[in-house]
Amino acid sequence: MEKIFDNTKTAFVLKTNAELDRAYYLFEMIKRETLVKIGTAMTKFALKTHLPVEGLIRATVFDHFCGGVTELDCMPVIEKMYAENVHSVLDYSVEGKEDEAQFDLAMEKTLNNIKFGKEKDSIPFAVFKPSGFGKFEIYRKITEGEKLDKHEEVEWKRIKERYDIVSKAAFDRDVPLLIDAEESWMQTAADDLIEEMMKEYNKEKVIIFGTLQLYRWDRLDYLKDLHQRAKKEGFKVGMKLVRGAYMEKERERAEEKGYKDPICENKAATDEMFNNVMDYMFKNINDMAIFAGTHNEESSYLLMDFLAKSGLDKNDERIWFGQLYGMSDHITYNLAERDYNVAKYLPYGPVRDVMPYLIRRAEENTSVAGQTNRELELLKAERKRRRI
Helix, strand or coil: CCCCCCHHHCCCCCHHHHHEEEHHHHHHHHCHHHHHHHHHHHHHHHCCCCCCCCCHHHHHHHHCCCCCCCCHHHHHHHHHHHHHCCEEEEEECCCCCCCCCHHHHHHHHHHHHHHHHCCCCCCCEEEECCCCCCCCCHHHHHCCCCCCCHHHEEEEHHHHHHHHHHHHHHHCCCCCECCCCCCCHHHHHCCCCCHHHHHEEECCCCCCEEEECCCCCHHHHHHHHHHHHHHCCCCCCEEEEECCHHHHHHHHHHHHHHHCCCCCCCHHHHHHHCCCCCCCHCCCCCHEEEEEEECEEEHHHHHHHHHHHHHCCCCCEEEEEEEEEECCHHHHHHHCCCCCEEEEEEEEEEHHHHHHHHEEEEEEEHHHHHHHHHHHHHHHHHHHHHCC
């Protein structure tokens, strides 16, 4: 298959020279683990002590990885990307909140984004994170078979209500809803709830998508079992496929608590798992829909190859590519130029409240050295191209 991802002119078509320079120096910093650790500690301290650093954060890391502070703040970014055939998934990325008012706010944000999705072709999906709708500890207790107390039972009932409210809204407005995945020790509770929503709302087509973190060695077996249940009970399966974002935490906890490490033994095994799951889903595409959330070129080429050999339209509505805003533009924009379905996850929220997300993003890039180096090489090539 033709190699398309080295076209930096297309990849960075929306970046000004100043934005290109900012991205280059940002990734230069991110690749240095010591700098990331120091910067993270300083940022946490500054925010905790209410030092006036939000302007500096917004002008650097925030504006690179986030669309804005509010939904409306994101609209100029959304419209610019859509002019290049790149769609947006508005992602309210406030993390770490633990009270009912914040969970209700996250639900309202999701409902609002479903409404946006109905009104704007540029926003084809809505999304939420399980711990945005309820306490992590409650998911953990259910996943690990612990009994909830009476107060937690009430909170769990409310979590289930939030899932159903947003899933019904997505169904009524015909806007697919992506539900993210988190740590393995809470995920079974979320998976079971998502399956309930699929059973209710995916009878004719996929509206509800779960997420498979494919650095977990058990996910293909889980998917196959879910598929069998879906065929028996008459619903379709939607999945966002990602490699995963919690590897170090997963391994540390498994070692600490003495259970089998849930993570594939190495990156090659993770890549194989991702591609095998994508292959299984594509072969069963009449029962499924795929949102391939990947920054990996080979997996992207593989899905393109599946499409080319299948006779399906390259923009079949059941098959999407997705990347995070601020990363892997060489994949996003080169796919979009060739009319594949492609979307950027576009995080937004108050600067202070989105910092846990941004810190995780920086730490993740530091731990995946090849990814950061690739971003730098592409940025370097485009800077050179523009200055010839």
